[in-house]
Each structure stands twice: as C-alpha cells, then as structure tokens.
Amino acid sequence: MDAQGRGRDEGIDPADQWVLNPDTGDYELRLTPSSGRSSAAAGGSDARTPGPRRRSKPEAAPEGDRASVPGQRSGRRGSGGGRGDRDETRRQGSRAAAPAAGRRKAKPKKSGKKKALVWTGGVLAFLMVGVGTAGYLLYEHFNGNITSVSTDGAGTGGFSKDRAINVLVIGTDKRTGKGNEGYGDAGSVGHADTNILFHVSKDRTNATALSIPRDLITDIPDCPTQLEDGTEKDIPATAGGRFNTSLGQSDRTPSCTMRTVTELTGLKVDHFMVADFNAVKSLTSAVGGVDVCLAKDIDDKDSHLKLSKGEHTIEGEQALAFLRTRHSVGFGSDLSRIEIQQQFLGSLMRKLKSNDTLTSPTKMFSLAEAATKALTVDDKIADINQLRKLGMELASVDPKNITFTTVPVLDNPDDKATVILDRSKAPQVFSMMRDDVSFTAVEKQEKAKAKAEEAAKLKGEMADPADVRVDVYNGGAPAGSAQNALDWLQNEKDVLKSTNQANADEDVKKTQLVYAPNQADQARRLADMMGLSASALKPTTTDAGEMDPMELTLGPDFTEAGSPLSAPSKAPEDIQRVEADKAVCAK
Numbered sequence: 342m343d344a345q346g347r348g349r350d351e352g353i354d355p356a357d358q359w360v361l362n363p364d365t366g367d368y369e370l371r372l373t374p375s376s377g378r379s380s381a382a383a384g385g386s387d388a389r390t391p392g393p394r395r396r397s398k399p400e401a402a403p404e405g406d407r408a409s410v411p412g413q414r415s416g417r418r419g420s421g422g423g424r425g426d427r428d429e430t431r432r433q434g435s436r437a438a439a440p441a442a443g444r445r446k447a448k449p450k451k452s453g454k455k456k457a458l459v460w461t462g463g464v465l466a467f468l469m470v471g472v473g474t475a476g477y478l479l480y481e482h483f484n485g486n487i488t489s490v491s492t493d494g495a496g497t498g499g500f501s502k503d504r505a506i507n508v509l510v511i512g513t514d515k516r517t518g519k520g521n522e523g524y525g526d527a528g529s530v531g532h533a534d535t536n537i538l539f540h541v542s543k544d545r546t547n548a549t550a551l552s553i554p555r556d557l558i559t560d561i562p563d564c565p566t567q568l569e570d571g572t573e574k575d576i577p578a579t580a581g582g583r584f585n586t587s588l589g590q591s592d593r594t595p596s597c598t599m600r601t602v603t604e605l606t607g608l609k610v611d612h613f614m615v616a617d618f619n620a621v622k623s624l625t626s627a628v629g630g631v632d633v634c635l636a637k638d639i640d641d642k643d644s645h646l647k648l649s650k651g652e653h654t655i656e657g658e659q660a661l662a663f664l665r666t667r668h669s670v671g672f673g674s675d676l677s678r679i680e681i682q683q684q685f686l687g688s689l690m691r692k693l694k695s696n697d698t699l700t701s702p703t704k705m706f707s708l709a710e711a712a713t714k715a716l717t718v719d720d721k722i723a724d725i726n727q728l729r730k731l732g733m734e735l736a737s738v739d740p741k742n743i744t745f746t747t748v749p750v751l752d753n754p755d756d757k758a759t760v761i762l763d764r765s766k767a768p769q770v771f772s773m774m775r776d777d778v779s780f781t782a783v784e785k786q787e788k789a790k791a792k793a794e795e796a797a798k799l800k801g802e803m804a805d806p807a808d809v810r811v812d813v814y815n816g817g818a819p820a821g822s823a824q825n826a827l828d829w830l831q832n833e834k835d836v837l838k839s840t841n842q843a844n845a846d847e848d849v850k851k852t853q854l855v856y857a858p859n860q861a862d863q864a865r866r867l868a869d870m871m872g873l874s875a876s877a878l879k880p881t882t883t884d885a886g887e888m889d890p891m892e893l894t895l896g897p898d899f900t901e902a903g904s905p906l907s908a909p910s911k912a913p914e915d916i917q918r919v920e921a922d923k924a925v926c927a928k
Contacts, residue, residue: 480725486713489723490615491567493596496603499721500611500731505777506541508735509613511588511598512620531617533588533598535682540608540774541735547742547779548735550686551770552679553602554750555585556759562604564597583759588615595719605748605762606771612731613719620715621661627711628698630656631689633663634926641669660685670927676747676760676917681927683745683919690740744780745919746770746912766913773912775898776874780912781920799875803866810838810860810890811867817848818895826871826895829902834870838890845894852899853877855892857885864891872905 492498500506512535536553561584564576576591587593587601599610625631632654640647646662646669648655655663664685667678698704713725722728749766753759773780811830815823823841830836854877856864864878912918919925 483709483713483725486710487723487725487728488717489720490594490717491596492599492613492719492721493564493566493594495596495599496610496612496719499727500734502734503543505543506731506734507608507610507612508539508731509595509599509602509610510537510539511595511613511615512536513588513615513617531589532585534585535679536584536598536602538602538606538608538610539735541738542777542779544777545734545737546739547777547781548738548744549774549780550683550743550745551606551774552683552745552747553584553605554675554679554748554760555583556675557584557605557748557750558582558753558756558759558761559584559601559605561587561593561597562600564593564600566592566594566597568592568594595717607775608771612722615717616715618661620711621664622657623711623715624708625656625660625689627704627707628656628689628692629704630654631660631685631692633685633688636926639666639669639927641666643668676750679747680917680919683747684925684927686745687740687919687925690743694740741920742779742781743920746780747917749913749916766916769913770916780918799865799868799878801865802862803869804862806835806866806870807837809836809863809866810888811836811854811863811893812840812842812890814842814845814892814894816845816852816894817850817897818852818899822895822899826893826899826902830870833903836867836870840890849894849896851877852896853879853894855879855881855894857881857883857889857891859884860889860891867891867893871902 497507500508511533513531514534532555534555536555538551538553539548540551541548558581561579561582563578566574566576568574574592576593576597579586579591584601584605587598588595595613595615599613603609632652634652635648635650638648638650641662644662644665644667646659646666648663664682665678666681667675670677670681692698698708718728722731749763749770750760751763753761772778813823813826813830823843827839827841830839852873854864854867854873856878858880861880864880867873868875868878
C-alpha cells in the first residue's frame with residue numbers, strides 16, 4: 342500500500358515517505374508521483390494475539406486530528422499564507438505553499454523533541470508515544486489495534502493537565518501468544534506479576550516509578566467488576582493476600598489492581614496498562630534493542646539467559662529472558678529481579694530519548710504499531726488521541742529527574758516466600774509521592790526559591806499551647822476526624838481553647854490552617870504539633886480579634902491525630918533506587 346492507503350505496491354515503506362525537515366524540526370510527507378490524489382488515512386488492523394481480550398470500537402477521528410501532519414497544528418504558520426494556505430497544504434499532503442510575492446517568509450519555529458516514552462520491565466511493556474508530533478501515525482489504523490478493559494469505576498476517571506498523573510503498568514504471566522508455551526504456569530489465568538506505578542508531578546518536573554513486589558502481603562479491597570461476558574460481579578475483599586492475586590484470581594480484572602494500589606499507597610490511579618510476554622519481545626525489537634550491562638557472566642537455566650560480563654544490546658526473546666532472570670543476580674529473589682528490570686527501563690528511556698529513535702520515522706512507526714497491538718489499556722484511554730495527550734505529558738519529564746524505587750518491605754516471619762510492608766519507611770515513600778517530592782532532589786531554581794519562601798512561615802516565635810485558639814472542621818477527612826483531632830489537642834497537647842465545629846462548608850484537597858497575621862505564633866505552634874507543611878498555612882491579610890480562633894480544616898490527607906501531615910523532604914537513606922539517567926551494571 343502507498344502512504345494514502347490506496348492499495349498500490351510501489352516498493353515504498355509508508356513510514357519512509359516522511360522526511361525530517363532540518364530547518365523546522367518537523368516531519369514532511371514526500372509523496373511519490375501517485376500522490377496527486379487526496380489524502381486519506383489507512384484503515385483496518387492486523388491479526389491479534391489469541392485470547393479473550395475485549396477490543397475497543399474504533400471511533401471517528403476528531404476534526405483536524407485525522408492523519409494530521411506535524412508542523413501544521415492550529416495556529417502555526419507555514420512558509421507564507423494564512424489559514425486557507427494551511428488547509429490547502431493539508432489537502433495536498435504536506436508540501437508547503439509557496440510564499441506570496443513580496444511577502445517575507447515566516448521564520449521557522451523550533452519544535453521540541455518528538456515525544457516518545459517506552460517502558461518495558463519483567464513481563465510487561467509500557468509505551469506512550471506522542472503521536473501528535475508524528476503525523477504518519479494513521480488514526481483509524483492504530484485505533485483499530487487498541488484493546489481496552491473497563492475501569493469499573495476505579496481510579497480518578499482520567500488524567501488532566503492541572504494535577505499529578507498516576508499510571509499503573511501491570512505485567513501478567515498469562516501464557517498468551519505464540520512461543521510462550523514454556524513460560525508461566527500451565528492453565529493460569531494470569532497474575533499481577535510485575536507492577537510499576539508511574540507518578541508524574543503536577544508541574545511535570547519530576548517523576549517516580551514505584552515497583553510493587555508481587556509477593557507483598559496486603560489487603561485487596563472489594564472489587565465491583567464487569568466480566569468478559571458483560572455481566573456484573575462484586576468480588577469480595579481478601580485480607581492479607583498476595584498482591585499478585587489482585588489480577589486474574591476470582592475473576593479480578595485490572596481495575597481491582599488499581600483499587601489495591603490505592604488501598605496500599607493512598608495514591609489514586611488515573612490509568613492502567615497491561616502487557617504479556619509478547620509485549621516485551623515485540624517492543625524491544627521495534628526500538629532496535631536495548632543496551633544492558635552485566636557485572637558478571639550469567640547462565641540462568643530457568644530464564645535461559647546466557648550472557649558474558651560486559652555490555653550487550655538485547656531484544657526479543659533475549660530481552661524477555663533478561664527481565665525474567667532472578668536466580669543469577671543479587672540474592673536470587675524477586676526483589677533482585679525488580680532491580681535489573683529498573684536498570685533495563687532506565688536504559689530503554691535513554692534509547693528512546695536519543696536522536697537515533699526520535700528522528701527515525703520507520704522506528705517510530707514500528708514502535709506505535711507494536712505498542713497498540715501489545716498493550717491492553719483502560720477504557721478511558723482507548724483512543725489514539727487520548728494516548729497521544731497522555732504520552733506527551735509523561736514524556737515531558739527529564740530522565741535526570743526520574744527515579745525508580747521499590748516499596749520498602751521486610752521478610753515475612755510467617756512465610757519466607759512472601760514479604761510484608763516496612764512500616765518505618767514505606768509511609769515516607771508514599772507520602773513523598775503524594776506530595777510530589779522529587780526523589781532525585783533535582784529542582785528548578787525558582788521552585789527551590791518558592792519553597793524557601795513557604796518555609797519561612799514556619800520560622801519564628803511560637804505561642805504557648807495554652808494560648809492557641811482554634812476551631813476544627815472536617816473538610817473531607819474520614820468521619821469522626823474533627824473530634825479525634827480535638828481530643829488529641831486537648832488531652833495530649835494542652836490546647837484547651839479548641840472546639841469541634843463539625844463539617845466545613847466546603848471540602849478541601851489537603852488539610853489547611855487559616856490564620857491572621859497577629860496569630861502567626863499560634864499557627865507555628867499548631868503546625869509544629871501536627872506536622873503541617875508550610876503550604877498548609879493560609880494567612881489572611883487583616884489581623885483578628887483577641888478572642889477570634891484560627892480555622893483548622895482537615896482534608897483527605899488526615900488519617901489520625903499525631904500522624905505528621907507533611908511529606909519528608911527526602912527519602913529514607915537506605916531504600917532501593919535507580920536513577921533513570923545513569924547506567925548501572927547488573928550484579
């Protein structure tokens with residue numbers, strides 16, 4: 342087929358007809374002589390991996406997004422001409438209209454890097470491609486590739502630009518696809534075998550990829566679920582189960598794994614993506630292989646990986662074997678395997694951010710083709726335009742500000758095959774992610790300055806507890822929180838001039854303390870007692886009366902009195918972590 346999907350066979354790869362213009366940084370469609378006809382996006386999709394997977398129904402492309410050409414987004418000027426010229430340009434392919442006589446040629450506008458972000462780990466692969474900057478990704482074709490599953494009402498209902506983003510990537514050990522007969526348990530419906538919660542901060546300056554061990558003992562909540570046949574089922578909760586049983590077992594779907602993550606971390610998930618063994622193989626091949634480093638020779642009879650000490654470029658079956666290896670690295674546990682998965686992901690990110698990938702139309706086309714076939718996504722992003730928008734948000738983070746880490750755990754004294762939460766460290770990690778604290782401590786100068794100004798609120802004299810006057814409201818905290826806080830303040834901290842004012846007029850996103858300038862010493866004392874962050878302090882502009890109280894409104898972040906509400910400024914010293922911009926050799 343030619344680039345217009347008319348069925349011609351002229352020996353030309355459609356992706357190769359897109360050529361990078363070095364002056365503008367955009368791709369331009371250089372058509373063959375057959376290009377005189379009007380452009381149309383190719384339709385249809387390829388054969389799929391067998392299995393009971395639900396396919397999303399392709400939808401019509403929104404106006405202006407169908408097979409759009411990079412560099413011709415709304416509002417951008419080409420080489421002369423206005424809107425009419427741009428419309429004509431779209432109809433003719435992407436050949437720019439000639440400048441009008443006497444009209445000065447518009448200065449080419451520099452574009453950013455073509456957005457692409459690929460994650461592959463263990464038995465999973467996660468790809469988000471910024472297709473808005475690569476117009477050769479044909480809407481109907483890729484939309485037809487996408488398979489989706491319902492969120493069953495779990496999560497936030499979808500990401501947005503004005504807040505942090507949480508995407509859960511799940512790798513299942515279900516034996517689907519050709520060549521995977523030797524992996525996993527025969528007849529298994531699959532588990533949540535590899536799990537990474539990818540958190541991107543609200544300002545997009547940093548991100549944390551949190552690995553959740555499959556053998557972690559945790560509570561799995563009630564899961565209202567839509568089954569394959571469309572029927573509804575309320576799957577009861579399981580107390581003290583393995584995390585990996587949150588998928589597949591008892592008819593649980595990925596929405597149940599979403600709920601389990603929220604129960605564990607306190608972070609609400611926006612979206613999920615699920616991949617099987619074939620996803621690793623196809624995506625690593627599409628990118629042209631991933632560079633890895635070994636600190637020793639490896640010959641693992643279980644994963645069938647045999648590599649010598651040193652650097653290698655791996656893809657396909659060999660990449661899958663690398664990511665399934667555990668007995669030959671570290672302590673031979675699943676936690677050791679998680680570490681090499683994270684090292685692999687960091688290398689993959691660096692490969693995808695390189696010019697070798699971002700400036701290759703053929704490679705980008707192959708990546709998008711492999712990703713849309715390999716991954717199952719939630720129904721909120723079962724559309725190539727939604728994937729494009731999400732991908733551009735995720736890809737905006739600099740790799741030097743991305744950290745891979747693992748939920749801090751301890752050996753389970755009752756079962757050596759499982760692990761339990763390390764409650765002295767895990768809450769700190771979860772709190773940092775909820776409050777967008779970077780694990781790399783790499784921040785823009787202006788952000789650091791703003792934090793310093795905020796922190797100044799907490800410096801200065803503090804009033805005696807007996808002089809602190811405060812009204813306590815419940816603004817979204819668990820029921821009974823206002824009375825819980827009041828009892829603690831009065832009985833434990835001697836703040837006797839405090840009252841319970843029940844529910845606030847409006848809920849708040851986080852706990853906040855409103856005070857007047859002449860109550861600053863009282864505010865600092867209360868913040869010190871309760872562990873409030875500087876951002877929780879909301880000063881007014883006018884002084885209060887001598888008998889007027891401050892207003893403390895408890896938000897969803899309040900759990901119990903005495904538990905600090907502010908996130909630590911840095912992670913615990915000895916937690917496991919890998920920084921995405923640094924190469925590490927597996928030991």
